[in-house]
Each structure stands twice: as C-alpha cells, then as structure tokens.
Amino acid sequence: MPEPTTPAADDGAPRPPRHRVAPRARTYWLLARAITLVLVWVLTLVPAALWEGGRTWLLVAAGVLTALLLPGVVLAPWLRYRTHRWEATGTAVYSRTGWLGREWRIAPLSRVQTVEARRNLLHRALGLAAVSVTTGSAQGAVEIQGLRADVAEELVTQLTDAVARTRGDAT
Numbered sequence: 001m002p003e004p005t006t007p008a009a010d011d012g013a014p015r016p017p018r019h020r021v022a023p024r025a026r027t028y029w030l031l032a033r034a035i036t037l038v039l040v041w042v043l044t045l046v047p048a049a050l051w052e053g054g055r056t057w058l059l060v061a062a063g064v065l066t067a068l069l070l071p072g073v074v075l076a077p078w079l080r081y082r083t084h085r086w087e088a089t090g091t092a093v094y095s096r097t098g099w100l101g102r103e104w105r106i107a108p109l110s111r112v113q114t115v116e117a118r119r120n121l122l123h124r125a126l127g128l129a130a131v132s133v134t135t136g137s138a139q140g141a142v143e144i145q146g147l148r149a150d151v152a153e154e155l156v157t158q159l160t161d162a163v164a165r166t167r168g169d170a171t
Helices: 025-050 052-074 076-083 121-126 149-165
Strands: 085-088 092-097 103-108 112-118 128-135 142-148
Touching (some): 025 076, 025 142, 052 076, 092 142, 103 128, 103 142, 112 149, 128 149
Antiparallel strands (some): 085 092
C-alpha cells in the first residue's frame, strides 16, 4: 500500500505525482462504461423490437452509439490506469488525470475546505473509493478516483489532520 503522505521532492522541478490508482480501478472503469453501453442497447434495441415503424432508425442509432462507445469500453480503462496519478504531501494534494487531454490539479493544504471519501455501489463491490479535496477555487475539487478503500480512508484522515495543522485562509 503506498503511503498517502510523502515528502515532496525539493528540487523545484515539476514531476508527476508518485502514486498510481489501484489496479482494480481498471475493472471499475470497464464496468461503468459497459453498464452505459448496455443501457444504450436497452434504450434502442427494446423499442426497435417493439416498434416496427422506427426499427430501422433505432437499429442505426444502436449501431452508431455502439461504434462510439465500444472503444471507450475496451481502451479507456487501461489508458486511464496508465495516466492517472496522485500524491499528498505536507503542503498540497496533487492529481493528474486524462488519457486524451491531461489535467494536473494541485490543492495547497492552506486552501482546503473539505476532504471526503465517496463509495458508490460499484466502488464497494470492488473495494475502491474516490477522494475529493475541495478548495474555494471555481475550478472545482481535486478528485482522486480508483483508490483502494483503506488507502482512501487513511488519506482522508491524514489530510484532515494536515489541514488542521496548516495555517491558511481556506479560500
């Protein structure tokens, strides 16, 4: 298990966050996208079977949507796993996401307002969680998806303690 709070490199050079998400995150992302694809099929193929007048258009829609969604089901989980990183230091929380476009988010602990862990039904089934670190920024929270549940709980505890010790205005 990676240590959630690690000292930052002090050489000033930017570097990627140190920790990968849990390997089971690939399964989570695959299942989430597969569920979306199955819902698309249900919403197009069931009416196509029942409504003869719209069958052609519904089957075309199902085919087009399948062609658009299937690469995401097959490729996205592994690409996301290769690119998603996170790290928490004594001064900030870092998150790097994205496989087509990259987003690097940094939340200084002096600006943190809330820290929370979320576990939906699929997270719980796979032993995963997501951690959200909210600041006063209009850009939104720093999200770390696909953490092992125990790592997420430890991270939330450590960040909460670190924020309480950090002086700042939390705005």
